[in-house]
Every structure is written in structure tokens, then in C-alpha cells.
């Protein structure tokens with residue numbers, strides 16, 4: 001367990017924004033977690049739950065940083081629990097393990113269930129928080145249980161997947177610091193072939209029909225190629241852009257709105273939780289945010305994908321500016337399309353105490369109506 005004070009958090013996030021952690025603890029050995037609990041309970045904050053941080057690929061840290069202790073999960077390791085001959089293989093994976101490495105391991109070992117998650121940045125411990133998913137697969141497809149520390153009950157708990165409230169990019173863990181995820185148990189199936197290809201772009205990349213099953217490694221390669229084309233891989237982000245992925249959820253819409261938007265050629269898809277959703281990227285484009293368009297100082301629409309990015313080197317961009325840009329896009333999309341966008345990113349740090357219950361005026365104007373915008377942040 002490694003403790004530092006006044007530790008910059010920006011370099012620990014993919015956006016590169018935000019202030020320092022008053023106390024940052026990095027945990028590499030799962031066996032040190034008990035010591036960490038004692039450290040938190042003996043600290044000035046007396047048991048106030050820490051902020052858990054993985055690879056910072058879905059996080060916007062406040063410019064003033066984080067006064068609560070920040071725990072960076074850097075534990076690694078996969079423990080296999082399988083019996084020869086059985087089709088199902090159980091894997092227990094430490095929270096700090098890289099998701100990309102886990103996916104590569106499962107594909108390499110001939111296990112299906114995660115091959116479409118290739119190229120998603122971040123740690124395994126963060127995956128249940130928003131039920132990470134892409135191209136037809138979600139963590140909920142393979143998750144068996146979450147092992148966590150419950151800061152409210154002050155004990156280790158094992159939460160079965162069915163009790164995790166996993167939905168479309170959400171779970172009971174989203175928006176609360178009650179649990180620190182320690183490890184996850186997944187069940188995968190032995191198979192040389194992938195799950196059925198459910199996305200047109202992936203099918204086109206493979207030159208197969210929708211619903212086809214292909215060798216695992218080919219499916220992963222095709223998803224990787226599609227993501228590369230959209231700039232949705234960290235390693236191929238456009239030079240000068242720092243990304244936090246989609247920023248917005250694809251919003252759920254009513255059947256009537258789905259019919260109306262389909263008639264306008266909007267990508268409208270059905271999801272495993274029963275919801276029908278329209279692509280957030282399409283809505284952003286419809287609202288007139290073209291590639292590269294500046295939205296707030298140092299924050300613009302990506303040149304590769306309809307999402308917000310911070311300009312690099314980070315100079316004029318601030319976390320407050322990024323949050324303001326999120327609000328500008330949200331309001332304009334609503335005005336132009338009637339659909340409400342919700343942010344997918346997690347606001348970490350002192351947002352709550354700076355904005356609790358009040359609206360903060362921000363020094364940016366929405367170019368569409370020249371008025372200053374206000375921001376309400378829930379923390």
C-alpha cells in the first residue's frame with residue numbers, strides 16, 4: 001500500500017483534467033486491503049468512504065481535486081476455477097486488472113463471452129459500475145458475482161450478479177461510494193467461435209451476415225478495427241485530443257419516438273434490458289455539433305466521433321469547462337431533437353460540496369443563442 005499526499009489526479013485519468021487528491025493510496029497487493037480499511041477508519045475523515053479509481057477512463061475529476069481519500073486499485077491477477085471437460089469456466093479477476101488484458105486472455109484461451117469488449121479501456125473492477133458493454137456484449141452476460149468491501153456494513157460482501165442492478169450502463173454501484181469492488185467472478189464458455197455478430201459495422205468488417213459466428217480472434221480483431229475507425233481506442237485517439245469515451249448515454253426513447261426517429265434514419269436499437277435507444281452520437285450531430293467544433297475553452301467535439309474531448313496539451317481546458325460543455329451539448333440536443341441526453345461519465349471529487357443544491361453560473365455561452373448557461377451538478 002503506497003500513500004501520497006496532495007497527489008495530482010489528472011495524469012491518472014484519460015482526460016487529464018482536475019486537481020489533486022488530498023490523500024492517494026495505491027493498492028497493488030489485495031492482502032493490503034485490511035490495512036487500507038484501518039487507515040481510512042483512523043483518518044481525519046473517520047470512515048468516510050474513499051473514492052475508488054481505476055484507470056480514470058470514465059472519470060471527470062473536479063478542478064479542486066478530491067478531499068476524500070482516493071483509492072487507486074492496481075491489483076492484478078486471474079484465478080481460474082474450471083474442471084476439465086466442463087464447458088463453463090469460472091475466472092476470479094482482481095479489480096485493478098486491465099479489462100483489455102482480460103479480454104485478450106479469454107480470447108487466447110478459447111473462452112467466449114467477452115470478445116466484443118475488446119478495446120474498452122479501464123480496469124475490471126470498474127466494469128460492473130456501469131455494466132460495461134459494446135457491440136452486443138455486456139459484463140452482465142458473464143458476471144457471476146462481485147466481491148466488495150461495503151463501507152456502510154463495514155465488511156466484505158459477495159454480491160451475486162442478479163443483485164447488482166445491472167442495466168444499460170448502470171448498476172446499483174453507479175453514483176455511490178458505498179462499495180469498493182475487490183474482485184469479480186465471471187463465467188465464460190469454452191468455444192472456438194464467437195457470440196453471434198450483432199452489429200452491421202462488425203459484420204461488414206468481417207464480410208459475414210448478421211448473426212454469423214466467427215473464430216474468437218477474428219471477432220475481436222473486427223471489433224478492434226471498427227473501434228479504431230471511430231477513434232474509440234485510447235491508443236489511436238486523434239493527435240491533440242484526450243478522450244473519456246462516449247461522454248453521453250444513448251437515451252431510452254418511447255416506441256412513438258423510435259418510429260419517428262427511424263423515419264429520419266436515426267440509429268435506433270433494442271437493448272438486453274428491454275429498452276429502445278437512439279444513438280447519442282446521432283443526436284449530437286443532428287444538433288449541429290460537427291467534428292472539431294469548439295464547445296468550451298479547450299473542449300471540442302472530437303474529429304473522429306461525435307463526443308467531447310479535451311484539447312491536448314491540456315492548457316485552457318478545465319474540468320469545470322468540460323462539465324459546462326456537457327451541459328451545452330445536452331441543452332442544445334434537447335432543443336433540436338426533444339430528446340434528453342444523460343452524461344455517462346462519473347464526476348469524481350469535490351463536485352458535490354461546490355454545487356450542492358445551487359446552480360453555478362459558468363463563463364461560457366452557447367453559440368446558438370448567445371446566452372450564458374447554468375450548470376446543475378448532482379455530484
Ligand SMILES: Cc1cc2nc3c(=O)[nH]c(=O)nc-3n(C[C@H](O)[C@H](O)[C@H](O)COP(=O)(O)OP(=O)(O)OC[C@H]3O[C@@H](n4cnc5c(N)ncnc54)[C@H](O)[C@@H]3O)c2cc1C
Nearest residue numbers: 054055056057058122123125126132133134181244245346
Ligand atoms: C476511448 C474510450 C472508449 C470507451 N468505450 C467504452 C465502451 O465501448 N463501453 C463502455 O461501457 N465504456 C466505454 N468507455 C468508458 C470506460 O472505459 C469504462 O467505463 C471503464 O469501465 C472505466 O474503467 P476505469 O478503470 O477507467 O474506471 P474509472 O474511470 O477509474 O472509474 C469509473 C467509475 O468506476 C468507479 N470505480 C473504479 N474502480 C472501482 C472499484 N474497484 N470499486 C468501486 N468503484 C470503482 C469510479 O469511482 C468511477 O465512478 C470508454 C472510454 C474511453 C476513454
